[in-house]
Amino acid sequence: QKYLNELFTWSNTWGMLFNPSKCKILSITRLHTPVNSNYNHDGVILERVGQFKDLGAVFDHNLSFTSHAPQKVKLQLFKSLARPILD
Template identity: 40%
Template sequence: MNDLYLLISSFKLSFADDLKIFRVVASTDDHTALQEDINILLIWCDDNGMRVNDTKCKIISFTRSTNPVYHRYSIGAEALHRVSSICDLGVTIDKELNFNDHIGIMTAKAFSVLGFIRRHASEFTDIFAIKSLYCTLVRSILEYARLFGPRTA
């Protein structure tokens, strides 16, 4: 992967097998440079016996403009799908950098797990066992990728 980072001129973020390529697109030259970096990635993957799963590749644009200009990007002949929100490493972010969708998803998931605990542990008498279930299964969901507020034990 180190040689790939030298080939791509756009900003890069990676974690394990996940790579994000991004840049400020203020002109057609920026759009062209980003598409060229996508092409370089495809060539690098092909040279190294890797296949890009184009169904997992998405485009999201973050802008404050009321009339943004969107460019079409592609992997080979396949156009990349533009989305208004994306889940990255378990955190859902929308095009306005708003985390309301993420909070809603995590809250629903925590309530679902809490319901499971209430149904299956209703006859538990040991309060420490119930607290352990809550802290392990529910609280961990609510605290994953917590973005703000003080951490408490």
């Protein structure tokens, strides 16, 4: 929480505001029992998620990319097999 508060203070100083409703917490760990602390911004508890999509890549709690790879394979199959027929 300490480092998040420092980040929010820095962002306010430089005019880059965070919207708490769009902020998510994703704990990345290989431990079987991860630490599940609650984090907040301006009194709003940030939502904890098991996976998150950022810039087209899907990240999960242990960085396995198991949900990202099938999506990429489907997209490439569509591009190589279906799109030429539709064009």
